[in-house]
Amino acid sequence: MKKYNVAVVGATGMVGRKFLQVLEERKLPVENYYLFASARSAGKKVAFMGKEYTVEELTETCFDGKDIDIALFSAGGGTSEKFAPVAVKAGALVIDNSSAWRMDPKVPLVVPEVNPEDIAWNSGIIANPNCSTIQAMVALKPLDDKYKIKRVVYSTYQAVSGAGMGGYSDLENGINGDAPKKFPYPIFGNCLPQIDVFDEDDYTKEELKMINETRKILHHDDMRITATTVRVPVFHGHSESINVEFEKDYDLDDLKKTLADFPGLIVMDEVKKGEGSGIYPMAVEIAGKDEVYVGRIRRDRSVESGVNLWVVADNIRKGAATNAVQIAQKWIDMQNK
Amino acid sequence: MKKYNVAVVGATGMVGRKFLQVLEERKLPVENYYLFASARSAGKKVAFMGKEYTVEELTETCFDGKDIDIALFSAGGGTSEKFAPVAVKAGALVIDNSSAWRMDPKVPLVVPEVNPEDIAWNSGIIANPNCSTIQAMVALKPLDDKYKIKRVVYSTYQAVSGAGMGGYSDLENGINGDAPKKFPYPIFGNCLPQIDVFDEDDYTKEELKMINETRKILHHDDMRITATTVRVPVFHGHSESINVEFEKDYDLDDLKKTLADFPGLIVMDEVKKGEGSGIYPMAVEIAGKDEVYVGRIRRDRSVESGVNLWVVADNIRKGAATNAVQIAQKWIDMQNK
Known part of the structure; x- marks a missing residue:
């Protein structure tokens, strides 16, 4: 070879x-x-x-x-x-x-x-692709293939390491009250609803990247997508709240199996009614992993066929x-x- | 008197x-x-x-x-x-x-x-009402009155003070690597996609509160709503990414004015295409304030008449x-x- x-x-x-x-x-x-x-x-x-x-x-x-x-x-x-x-x-x-x-x-x-x-x-x-797009694609591809996605609403919870070493230092030094150098505002104890500069329609470039790259990767040019991308005080690992509406109806167990069968995607979703803590992906646990993790898989009853997903991956790795x-x-x- | x-x-x-x-x-x-x-x-x-x-x-x-x-x-x-x-x-x-x-x-x-x-x-x-509901209501009420809300997708970024002193201590002590006592998992450097226990349909009680209380307060029983509520490492101030779909079409300037005219609600929304940092509400700035703040107001082109909002308030005050x-x-x- x-x-x-x-x-x-x-x-x-x-x-x-x-x-x-x-x-x-x-x-x-x-x-x-x-x-x-x-x-x-x-x-x-x-x-x-x-x-x-x-x-x-x-x-x-x-x-x-x-x-x-x-x-x-x-x-x-x-x-x-x-x-x-x-x-x-x-x-x-x-x-x-x-x-x-x-x-x-x-x-x-x-x-x-x-x-x-x-x-x-x-x-x-x-x-x-962009870090926040990649992890969403691994979760959405099997669903688009099977149920045809009509619309996606992204809200992200993105780690400071996505902004490089400067972002990392801003969070680390912010603990001691130091002013930020990379970010325009403090990130320690805060959420910044801006990643990258502003562009068309008052969307940030990060938001437009998620919208445009999703369509290109899935070869689904008319997919309806909107996004709000947010930097959070997390060192490693982007989390995403993804609301998806499908053309076709689905069975929830079948949808979970569809996700679990997809390569590079791990379903981490155990909840028990009334009990303390469920099992779902979290940035601190997923940091260092190469796969994409999905949990909080729930039917969204506000549309005919919809689902909510919580998708986490190591933004510097996957x-x-x-x-x-x-x-x-x-x-x-x-x-x- | x-x-x-x-x-x-x-x-x-x-x-x-x-x-x-x-x-x-x-x-x-x-x-x-x-x-x-x-x-x-x-x-x-x-x-x-x-x-x-x-x-x-x-x-x-x-x-x-x-x-x-x-x-x-x-x-x-x-x-x-x-x-x-x-x-x-x-x-x-x-x-x-x-x-x-x-x-x-x-x-x-x-x-x-x-x-x-x-x-x-x-x-x-x-x-x-529940903290995360109250702030959303102040932003959504004038819009529901004027454009009639069809559907809402909530994704929240909630401060640890919402979990009382124990939540606060967990974040403070987590900086030094101490194990959490109030939360089931570490909150420092992490996002926890669970607030309160799990209930119907694998939604958490916090998510169901947002859904049910919104309908009751707005007297809008058939409003379609879904929610994903997340605890983030922020001491004070809940942030919310709210995606709204209306029955009627709207003009963006008119919508912004409608928000600005509503009592107890402050529009904080200045962005310039291509420039570094915009002005929008952030938890660290809104902590200690009694009003609800809204920014990142953008048309959502993925539906006929939709808007994205970023709503922040002091969860212990308002x-x-x-x-x-x-x-x-x-x-x-x-x-x-």
Whole structure:
């Protein structure tokens, strides 16, 4: 079996470091790894795969002569916009974690459990969806297939790690009363109903990402969706309250089984009437896991056929690094078929 | 003008103490105050209205001979069930903050800005609604009147103070890694998708309260409502993501004006496309305020006529003590008309 040369671009950021960790765990058939970052981080030594790597500077020529097969990008949107085509030109498949390419009609947007077939039509770049979208897709795909989704109302509870190390520090330092640096307002003991900047119709970009990316990934362009995305004082793990309306009616046990049978999705839903504490996914327990967890599965009697879901995943793993590495794995599998 | 004798039952709990604070601020026409609590707290000295009060034990005869006009109850449901009729028999109007009487058809459930007229038909007890319901009502009432609400999807972000001092301590001590005592799971750095015990259809009692109390307060029995209620690591202030669908179409500016014109409701909603931080209500800023705040007001294009709202209020003030004292004020006004 062929072995691949893999580059990680943006290897020193919060998500980039998680890329390295997930790559170590998943043991892809790799010949050589190359780590890249901006000039500021270039030259840094990074322990990876049992040896020491030196981070190289990301430049227009940095990929040349290295025969790189896969380049995992976890840099900002601007960097991806500029350097993803450079990597593609040098012969690499780019799997990009930024928002730069996600809505480009020539770029597949992939959650491997959901739409692996879209990997095939890439023309050099595959986009990794937004963290809050990825976990919702794993829960909604089997339901859309079986009951056809008519409408979705998202309300999110998103961890500070989604805003990188700065977000993490703001929560940590906020405990001591320090003013925030990354966020516009304190996050400790607070909920911020704004993620990313404001855009059309007074929706934030994060909200529009959830709406637009959901439609693209599920190939369901007329799906009715609205979203309110909120940052909460949680370090790791996004939670989502998802209200779904279907075209077809469903049986609740059948729906739960449909969810439980879907790959990468774990149903965690035990409640007993009148008793103290149920079992449902929670950020502190799901942090560090690669799967998406769903609980609080209840019929919504306010519509003919509706359900409420509570969906939790590690936003840096399944919401970013794990999903990207899974795309790479799937692509490799497809090369070897 | 007549002066009234007022009792506070459960004067030493978290909400009870807020009752005393709000009573001090609002200067009702009161002759005498009486503070009551369980045997455990009886005998405690409490500084109130510039003097020292001794907390008396709540008993079957404690109201006798005191000519109490208004008894504000902030004890548990069991205590209210047992002692509210005792206070009524002794001649008092009971304003009860527990859930014991809320859905009793003979008991009005009142938010003074929303349904003050219901005060008139009380037969001794008026119920104070659930904290998460009260703030939603102040935002939804003017919209229901003008555009007729068809359906509501609630997702809440509720502060630990809603669970009393134990909830507060769990968050405070959780920072140091201490195990929770009040909540079944850690609340620091976590979201708990369960408030109160589970009931019908795997909904929690908190969720059913929001559904049932909304219908009763708005006198809108067929309103379609669903809810997911979540405890978040916030000390003070409940936030709510409320998705609303109307029967009639609306103009967004008109809707915002309708909200801004409603008493007790403050619109806090400034966003600029592409710019860093908007202005919207947040728990840390709204804590200590008596009004309900609404922001993130956006058209929901996934239905013919829909809107998203972000509603924040101090759950111990407007969500409990302030609302109860406002009911007392309104009742006094009605006696003097």
